[in-house]
Amino acid sequence: MKSGPSSYFARLTRSAATRLGNTTQPLPARSLSACPCCHQPIxxxxxxxxxxxxxxxxxxxxRESLICSLCGLALVLSLTRLLFPQLFAPFSLWVIPLMLAGLAAGFIFAQFRFAGDRWLHLNKG
Incomplete structure (x- = not known):
């Protein structure tokens, strides 16, 4: 059996031989930008x-998910209380699905409201 680099490449798949046969390119220079909070280069x-x-x-x-979920819960319960007061006179089983719907609506609102990437100062101290 032949020895040398050509026999080694012959045993490899085409994509592996192509990757190994290419010369290494120099890495591009690191690009810097300003931190959105302190404006230092990062x-x-x-x-x-x-x-x-x-x-x-x-x-x-x-914290934001919890606050929005609780606000959704309060909003749905208050609107239900205004529109259908008879549900709250004796406790009805309809209140439980309404509470869950309010929590879910608030959670979904939080997912859409804070859906981007942003910089936060979480470790204050």
């Missing part, structure tokens, strides 16, 4: 600022 791919310790978050944090 890498564009950073998820935490080394200067002010702000973190990049996608979607709502736990």
């Amino acid at each position: 890498q564009t791919t950073a998820s935490q600022c080394a200067h002010c310790h702000a973190e990049k978050h996608y979607g709502p944090v736990r």
Whole structure:
């Protein structure tokens, strides 16, 4: 059997041989941007600022989800109380699904309201 690089590449699949046969390209220079909170330079791919310790978050944090869910619960219960007061005179079983619907509506609202990426100062101290 032949020895050498050509026999090694012959045993590999086409895509693996192509990857190994290419020369390495130099990495591009790191691009910097300003931190949205402290305006110090950070890498564009950073998820935490080394200067002010702000973190990049996608979607709502736990506190925002909880607040929006409770607001949805209160809104649905108050509207139901105004429109259908007979449901609350003796406690009705319809109140439980309405409460769950309010919690779900508030949670879904929080998911859409805070749906982007943003920088937050969570570790204050």
